Amino acid sequence: MPELPEIETVRRVVGPQLLGRTVVSVRAADNKVLANTTPDGLSGMLTGRRFASMGRRGKALVLTDDLGGRTVIRFGMTGQLYVCPRGTEEERHTHEVFFLDDGTELRYVDPRRFGRIWHFRSGETDTSGIEGLGIEPDDPALDSGYLEARIGRRGTTVKEALLDQSVVAGIGNIWSDEILFEAGICPLTPCRELTGEQLERLVHAIPEKIAFAVESNAVSSGDYLAGKSRKYYDMSPLKVYGRSGEACPRCGTAIVRNTVGGRSTCWCPMCQTR
DNA sequence: CTCTCCACCTGAGTGC
DNA sequence: TGCACTCAGGTGGAGA
Structure with a gap:
């Protein structure tokens, strides 16, 4: 459901909570949310990684880790991404949980499961998730x-x-x-x-x-x-x-x-x- | 290529 | 209370 403003707000609020944090472990579900990887694949790619930046392109978030891996998240209609203290009661439809080194958790929740998550290793040029997007609304080229x-x-x-x-x-x-x-x-x-x-x-x-x-x-x-x-x-x-x-x-x-x-x-x- | 329809999912709200 | 029905902020594939 989110449009650009909601994604940008997530980036501004969740980004600072995440940057510099290292992933201790991952609990991923196998239910079509992962677009180009598997629960084990995602876990293997992100465990031990430190989040280095969080960008946005259109309605997609792009997380980059310390080895240059990219995690692309598109939220569909009902996707939600947030950081909370470990042990916070988990709501229904929590599909991916990233346990962080400061005792918090990054959670992806999506009741309707229209959202998708991609992961790309460093150097992979695949742009799935953000390919074909036009210019940003604040691009000076918009005339x-x-x-x-x-x-x-x-x-x-x-x-x-x-x-x-x-x-x-x-x-x-x-x-x-x-x-x-x-x-x-x-x-x-x-x-x-x-x-x-x-x-x-x-x-x-x-x-x-x-x-x-x-x-x-x-x-x-x-x-x-x-x-x-x-x-x-x-x-x-x-x-x-x-x-x-x-x-x-x-x-x-x-x-x-x-x-x-x-x-x-x-x-x-x-x-x-x- | 363009356009319409519809599938993908679940939950909230409404009306009976 | 329960049930049937409609609608929802997104995307992309099928078929006309």
């Missing part, structure tokens, strides 16, 4: 020319283009709706009908809303990051997502909801035009 080139001839809706990870990486269903509201664009608009001005508004709304999401989420998800909550979101910063029937914060018109590209989509029929 109207880039968007025009990547989506300008598509007949699909702008909503679907925002969800396409090969265009801009990290935008999910919630923040695509919020970005489109900010930009004043109807989610049903075919990409090829977007005006230069609309593309320009997207170029500004994408990094602005994602940065806002990172900041607002960073202060609201403490329980989630401690494994105490499944609620990723404080809904209050959201202007249209999940608010069908409520008044548009800008003009008061009732927010509408429909399925676009197979995903639940909310927008203001007055403020967001084609």
Whole structure:
């Protein structure tokens, strides 16, 4: 379920708890969560290793260890990664546990098991888990020319283009709706009908809303990051997502909801035009 | 190649 | 209380 802001928050909060820590042992499950390795393989690769860095690419976390091995984690809809003291009561669907040298544990929990974990040895050039991703929302290369080139001839809706990870990486269903509201664009608009001005508004709304999401989420998800909550979101910063029937914060018109590209989509029929 | 559908999973919420 | 049903923040493969 997490979009880029939640993953970035995990990186900022869990990263410092993990860096410099050495893995004492691993308890891994054999249940499809591991994408390219086995429980024994993962354990063998990480036991004795010290975590050296935690990066993020789109919605994926990339953990690097002291030998240059990489662990890539993609969270799907319900993945959770957190550090807790050893012996903390374990919740259901805890699939991977990394016991650390300071008496804490790094746990991966994922009820729906849509998430995946990859492990690559140092030097392996396989980029599974992050291949094909487009630029980051805060990349200076994100301008109207880039968007025009990547989506300008598509007949699909702008909503679907925002969800396409090969265009801009990290935008999910919630923040695509919020970005489109900010930009004043109807989610049903075919990409090829977007005006230069609309593309320009997207170029500004994408990094602005994602940065806002990172900041607002960073202060609201403490329980989630401690494994105490499944609620990723404080809904209050959201202007249209999940608010069908409520008044548009800008003009008061009732927010509408429909399925676009197979995903639940909310927008203001007055403020967001084609 | 594009587009729609659907499978992958479990849990929470709703209505009867 | 229980049961049936719908929906959920992601991804990728099948088939039209």
